[in-house]
Structures are given as structure tokens and as C-alpha cells.
Amino acid sequence: MERVGRFSVNSTRGRSVDRTWKLLCLLFSVSCLAAVVAASENDVLLRVNEKQSDMEKECAVFLLKVRLGDTESEVPHQCQDMVRTYLEEEGVKLSVKKECASFVTNGELNNIQGWMPPPECEAYIASYMEKGQYEADVYVAFSAARSYLQSIVPTEGVDAVVFDIDDTVLSCLPYYQLHHYGVDKFQKALFNAYVSESKQPVIKPALSLYEELQRNKWSIFFLTGRDEESRSYTAKNLQNAGYGNYTELILRQPDEEHLSASVYKSNRRAELEKKGYRVRASLGDQWSDLDGISSWARKFKVPNPMYYIY
Secondary structure (H helix, E strand, C coil): CEEEEEEECCCCCCCCHHHHHHHHHHHHCCCCCCEEECCCCCEEEEEEECCCCHHHHHHHHHHHHHHCCCCCCCCCHHHHHHHHHHHHHHCCCCCCHHHHHHHHHHHHCCCCCCCCCCHHHHHHHHHHHHCCHHHHHHHHHHHHHHHHHHCCCCCCCCEEEEECCECCCECCHHHHHCCHHHCCCCCHHHHHHHHCCCCCCECHHHHHHHHHHHHCCCEEEEEEEEEHHHHHHHHHHHHHHCCCCCCEEEEECHHHCCCCHHHHHHHHHHHHHHCCCEEEEEEECCHHHCCCCCCCCEEEECCCCCCCCC
């Protein structure tokens, strides 16, 4: 028994439906009768054998659409490996916008761990970082933190907020623009040379929140994964960007170098609580800035699709 299905494509110009259909039959070992162009240039009638699995039908239809010129449709999940391999051999480049959006979202949710941005997502990440969406998302993150902290009447010398530094209060975007938005493998020496110039731009919503916290007599800590040797130029950059008169700048000590970022930062927040501080909020662009048990703290994640730190 046969079934006829209709679907839309962008264009049939310059494409050979007969050749494409034969290729599909070869790929899927499908008993194919015909594929004909209907009267409308934007519709194709596709006859498929009912014995095909649903996956085979879906993948066959998608691949035929691409061969007819539609490179904007999302690749069905179950077809991605097969379709990518086949189209690369054919020299057809697909849009990866939806795939990269899913990658970034799941990275932010910490569903994907230990990742580096795939090379095919560089353009998507660049667009996200530079065309307004990143700034909008950062603004919302800090607005949420502000709303929460405004609900608390802080006790001076007791209630505290902990900020990460890189890509939380100071931006590393100029560095990552030169290194393909995280696609290039991280090189510590190059990064240290960049931050040692003390020229990282301020992240404005972070500074706005910081200034409000200062006016309201909060204790403010900067807790960074940078090592002690970076203290002078880190403090200089913070000062130049407008972050003055904070409670303490905490840097990684030599005996902490072996610790993961998550363990190191969790330990340091615990030390603050042992000293009598109530850490009411932690803000950072990495989940390792926020992981760990804290008696009081709300956690606010600042978006960052360019790198992942354990």
C-alpha cells in the first residue's frame, strides 16, 4: 500500500528531483515508486512505501527538502548524524541556528558540562554576545538579584554579597572576540596577559547593583579564581571600573591550586560564614561560582556561552 504526502520547499530551481529520490532510495533501502513535482513549484508529491519506519520517512522527507533548496529547517533529532554526514559529502551547508540555541540554553542550565563551543556555533555566539541579547539577559539577571536583595534590611558588617569577577563584573569579551568566542582552546598565558593590562570593561548592570549595595551598607566580597600574583592588576581594574571600597578581594592561594573552582569557591564562602557573615547572595557566570552549600545565599547565574569552568 502506498501513501502520498505533500510538503513545502523553498525552491526547485537547479535541482534534480529524480536524482535526489534515487539517492534517498539508496540511502534508506526504500521501495520507491516515484517523486514528482506537482503543478505548484513550491510543492512536491512524495510517494513512499508504507513499510518504511516513521524515522525513515521523516529523514527522507527532510533530506529531499534540503536537496530542493530548504537549508533553514531544523534537522530532526533522530536524523542529525545521518543527515549531517550525507550533506557534508554533498557540499550542502545547513543552518545550525536552532542547534546552537539549544546548545547554549542547555549549557546555561548546566545540563551540558565540560563543554567548549562547537566551531559551527561561533557565528551564533558572536551574534548573541554583540547584538543585544546578551546585554538584555545580563540586565535581567542583575535585576532579579537586586529585587531579592532589596527585600532584605542588611545588618552592617554581617550581611554579605559575593561576586565573581570575570564576565560577572568585568567583561572578557574583548579577549574572546580575538579567540573565536571560546572556540579556540583556552591559553592561560594569553589570558593572563590580557587581564594584566587592567583594561577590562565594566559590566554596567553589575556596577549599578554594586553601587546600590554600597549605599545600603552591605559587605561586598569579590571571590575570583585568579591567583594571588594577579592581585595588584585585578585590584587596579576593579578600581578603574568603579568598584571601590569593597570588603575584601579573595584570590586563590598556592595551596588551593589543586582544587576545582567549585570546591575552592565553596570553601571560601564557608569561611566567610564561619567569620560571622551571612552570605545572602552569590553572583557568577559559572555554575562553579555558585555550587556548594550555603546557609543563606540565593544564587544568580549571569549568562556566558563562551566557556565552562569546573
